[in-house]
Amino acid sequence: MGKKTKVSDLVQAFQLEVLAGEQGLNRLIKVADLYRPGLEIAGYFAYHPKERVQILGKTELTFFETLTAEERRDRMQRMCAEEETPCYVITRGMTAPVEILEAADEYGMPILRSTIATTTLVSRITGFLENKLAPSTTIHGVLVDVYGIGMLITGSSGIGKSETALELVKRGHRLVADDAVEIRQVAENVLIGNAPELIKHLLEIRGVGIINVMTLFGAGAIRNVKKITLVIRLETWQQDKEYDRLGLDEETTRIIDTDLPLVTIPVRPGRNLAVIIEVAGMNFRLKRMGYNAALQFTNKLTETLAGDLDDSDV
Incomplete structure (x- = not known):
């Protein structure tokens, strides 16, 4: 079942005045689309999208005044009798018809x-409802803002995600969420991440305990929400596994309905993960700007080998 929000949430968010039907404030809003019921006021109900929030503006209310008293009562009885309709919102502070x-x-x-x-x-x-009703999930990991790039760091428990995040914060980057990251798809291929309210600004370091990043490092060390652009997967170094040494193989991972670039970093003693993640972020930005070091190296290598072969024929 899809996500829902209540009419009371709409009232609170926009400080709306409740004129009537207060007993229905717990009605559910299931879709983000809105509707202006001009045709329904005219008496045409064949394709009425009754599940949407209904907006009554100057056009609708001015036309409504041209109807006879009997027509006005009939239209409003039919419109308000729809149990699926969440609410009606009158704009511009206009007077509501009796x-x-x-x-x-x-x-x-x-x-x-x-x-x-x-x-x-x-x-x-519409923006409020799209955010509230957006598909969402919660992922075990750490979300940090590194050079303006939202990086979701994942990996098995105890591999060093939180310790890496702490080092990144010390190096001037910003923490969004530790341990649990709430992710919402607010538009096509756009994922927004934030921390659950209970653990916002907190970081758990084994041996030290829970620390408040904002208290220790200041307000500049945290962000409440961030668009997720890159996924970093930490995994234990396996001696017999072949790792990409050039960076030509571009992996992706799917979260909700969005494919995100994935960088896999093997973890072993002596590797400075924070620095590696910083460099991965900078390299990702360069790729988006059109510069790919691995591709340029491969092209130069191909040209060099081709030149050597031509020389050997002489």
């Missing part, structure tokens, strides 16, 4: 009002 207030109280349909212009309010509510 007919909609009476029908709303009868059916428990929340009628809300905002002073904000229709277009602006539609944009803000």
Whole structure:
């Protein structure tokens, strides 16, 4: 089942005035799309998207006033009787028709009002609902902001993810989340990560315990949310495993519905993981700017070998 939010969350987020139907504030909002029911006010209900939040702006309310008293009562009775409809929001601080207030109280349909212009309010509510209803998951790992790149560090328990994050923070980078990372897909191929409220700004270091990064290193050492751009996977060094030494093999990993670049770093004593992750971040930025050191090296090597072969024919 998909994610949901309540009408009461909408009221609180936008400081909306509740005009009627207060008993329906616990109604669920299941989709982020909004709808302006002009056709329904005109009497056409064949394809009414009743599961959406309904917006009544100046156009709808002005047209509503042109209807007869009987038509107004009929339209509002039919519109407010829909149990799937979360609520109606009146914009621009306009006066709510008596007919909609009476029908709303009868059916428990929340009628809300905002002073904000229709277009602006539609944009803000859509953004709010897309964020609230976005697909989400929680992943065991550490999320850090390194040179502006959101890096999700994963790996088995005890491999050194938190210790690496601490070293990165000491080197001037920022912690977003440790141990558990809440991830939301807010748009196509866009993942946003943050820490659960309970462990926000906290870092667990074995042997030391839980530390508060913001208290120790200041507000500049933390971020509340960050777009995830690169995944770093730490794994124990295996002697018999072949590791990519040039960087030509570009792996990806899938989180929710998004494929992210993946860099696998083998862990063994003596390797400075923080520095390696910093360099991985800088190298990733260079690749996005069009410079690929591994590819240039391979091309130069091919050219050199080809030149040597031509010389041997002379």
